[in-house]
Amino acid sequence: MFHYTMETSKSIKDAIDSLEGNLKEEKFGVQWQFDIKETLENKGFELEHPFIVLEVCNAKEAERVLSGNQLVGYFLPCKIVIYEDNEGKTKIGLPKPSALIQMVEDESLKEIAIDIENRLITTIDKSK
Helix, strand or coil: CCEEEEEECCCHHHHHHHHHHHHHHCCCEEEEEEEHHHHHHHCCCCCCCCEEEEEEECHHHHHHHHHHCHHHHHHCCEEEEEEECCCCCEEEEEECHHHHHHHHCCHHHHHHHHHHHHHHHHHHHHCC
Protein backbone atom coordinates (compact mmCIF):
# COMPACT_ATOMS: atom_id res chain seq x y z
CA MET A 1 0.00 0.00 0.00
CA PHE A 2 1.37 3.43 -0.91
CA HIS A 3 -0.02 5.24 2.15
CA TYR A 4 -0.54 5.02 5.89
CA THR A 5 -3.77 6.37 7.37
CA MET A 6 -5.19 6.24 10.87
CA GLU A 7 -8.31 7.58 12.54
CA THR A 8 -8.37 9.85 15.57
CA SER A 9 -11.12 11.08 17.85
CA LYS A 10 -9.50 14.55 17.85
CA SER A 11 -10.78 17.51 15.89
CA ILE A 12 -8.71 18.54 12.89
CA LYS A 13 -7.29 21.52 14.79
CA ASP A 14 -6.35 19.38 17.80
CA ALA A 15 -4.83 16.73 15.54
CA ILE A 16 -2.68 19.37 13.80
CA ASP A 17 -1.58 20.85 17.13
CA SER A 18 -0.62 17.40 18.39
CA LEU A 19 1.19 16.56 15.15
CA GLU A 20 3.22 19.77 15.23
CA GLY A 21 4.45 19.03 18.75
CA ASN A 22 5.29 15.41 17.98
CA LEU A 23 7.02 16.34 14.71
CA LYS A 24 9.33 18.71 16.61
CA GLU A 25 10.43 15.80 18.80
CA GLU A 26 11.59 14.01 15.63
CA LYS A 27 13.23 17.24 14.35
CA PHE A 28 10.65 17.73 11.60
CA GLY A 29 9.27 21.21 11.04
CA VAL A 30 6.06 22.19 9.30
CA GLN A 31 7.14 24.19 6.27
CA TRP A 32 3.68 24.92 4.99
CA GLN A 33 0.05 24.27 5.85
CA PHE A 34 -2.35 24.11 2.92
CA ASP A 35 -6.11 24.24 3.58
CA ILE A 36 -7.51 22.79 0.37
CA LYS A 37 -11.17 23.35 1.34
CA GLU A 38 -10.55 27.04 2.03
CA THR A 39 -8.53 27.51 -1.15
CA LEU A 40 -11.25 25.93 -3.29
CA GLU A 41 -13.95 28.04 -1.61
CA ASN A 42 -11.93 31.19 -2.34
CA LYS A 43 -12.00 30.20 -6.01
CA GLY A 44 -15.74 29.53 -6.07
CA PHE A 45 -15.62 25.74 -5.65
CA GLU A 46 -16.95 23.64 -2.82
CA LEU A 47 -15.40 20.78 -0.92
CA GLU A 48 -17.74 19.20 1.59
CA HIS A 49 -15.18 18.20 4.21
CA PRO A 50 -12.02 19.86 5.56
CA PHE A 51 -8.75 18.67 4.01
CA ILE A 52 -5.41 20.03 5.26
CA VAL A 53 -1.95 19.20 3.91
CA LEU A 54 1.10 19.74 6.09
CA GLU A 55 4.42 19.79 4.30
CA VAL A 56 7.06 18.66 6.77
CA CYS A 57 10.83 18.51 6.56
CA ASN A 58 13.82 17.37 8.56
CA ALA A 59 16.69 19.42 7.11
CA LYS A 60 19.36 16.83 7.95
CA GLU A 61 17.42 14.06 6.20
CA ALA A 62 16.60 16.28 3.22
CA GLU A 63 20.29 17.03 2.74
CA ARG A 64 21.10 13.34 3.05
CA VAL A 65 18.66 12.14 0.39
CA LEU A 66 19.22 15.04 -2.01
CA SER A 67 22.97 14.48 -1.82
CA GLY A 68 22.33 10.89 -2.84
CA ASN A 69 19.92 11.59 -5.67
CA GLN A 70 18.43 14.95 -6.68
CA LEU A 71 15.35 13.27 -8.16
CA VAL A 72 14.16 12.71 -4.59
CA GLY A 73 13.47 16.45 -4.54
CA TYR A 74 10.30 15.73 -6.50
CA PHE A 75 8.88 14.19 -3.31
CA LEU A 76 10.08 16.79 -0.82
CA PRO A 77 8.97 18.01 1.57
CA CYS A 78 7.06 15.04 3.02
CA LYS A 79 3.30 15.45 3.15
CA ILE A 80 0.97 14.59 6.01
CA VAL A 81 -2.76 14.99 5.40
CA ILE A 82 -5.45 15.63 7.99
CA TYR A 83 -9.01 15.43 6.80
CA GLU A 84 -12.58 14.67 7.68
CA ASP A 85 -13.92 11.63 5.84
CA ASN A 86 -17.47 11.19 4.52
CA GLU A 87 -18.62 9.85 7.91
CA GLY A 88 -17.24 12.92 9.72
CA LYS A 89 -14.24 11.10 11.21
CA THR A 90 -10.84 12.76 11.40
CA LYS A 91 -8.07 10.91 9.57
CA ILE A 92 -4.33 11.49 9.52
CA GLY A 93 -2.12 9.95 6.87
CA LEU A 94 0.83 10.21 4.54
CA PRO A 95 2.14 8.76 1.30
CA LYS A 96 4.82 6.28 2.37
CA PRO A 97 8.34 7.48 1.58
CA SER A 98 9.31 3.85 0.90
CA ALA A 99 6.72 3.69 -1.89
CA LEU A 100 7.74 7.05 -3.36
CA ILE A 101 11.47 6.29 -3.33
CA GLN A 102 10.89 3.27 -5.57
CA MET A 103 10.13 5.66 -8.42
CA VAL A 104 13.73 6.91 -8.56
CA GLU A 105 15.09 3.34 -8.76
CA ASP A 106 17.95 3.96 -6.33
CA GLU A 107 18.34 1.12 -3.83
CA SER A 108 20.92 3.09 -1.81
CA LEU A 109 18.17 5.41 -0.56
CA LYS A 110 15.66 2.73 0.40
CA GLU A 111 16.87 2.38 4.01
CA ILE A 112 16.74 6.14 4.56
CA ALA A 113 13.19 6.28 3.20
CA ILE A 114 12.09 3.44 5.48
CA ASP A 115 13.65 5.17 8.50
CA ILE A 116 11.89 8.47 7.71
CA GLU A 117 8.63 6.62 7.08
CA ASN A 118 8.82 4.80 10.42
CA ARG A 119 9.54 8.05 12.27
CA LEU A 120 6.64 9.84 10.60
CA ILE A 121 4.23 6.95 11.25
CA THR A 122 5.31 6.91 14.91
CA THR A 123 4.65 10.66 15.04
CA ILE A 124 1.18 10.19 13.54
CA ASP A 125 0.39 7.36 15.96
CA LYS A 126 1.52 9.49 18.93
CA SER A 127 -0.79 12.25 17.70
CA LYS A 128 -3.85 10.02 17.81
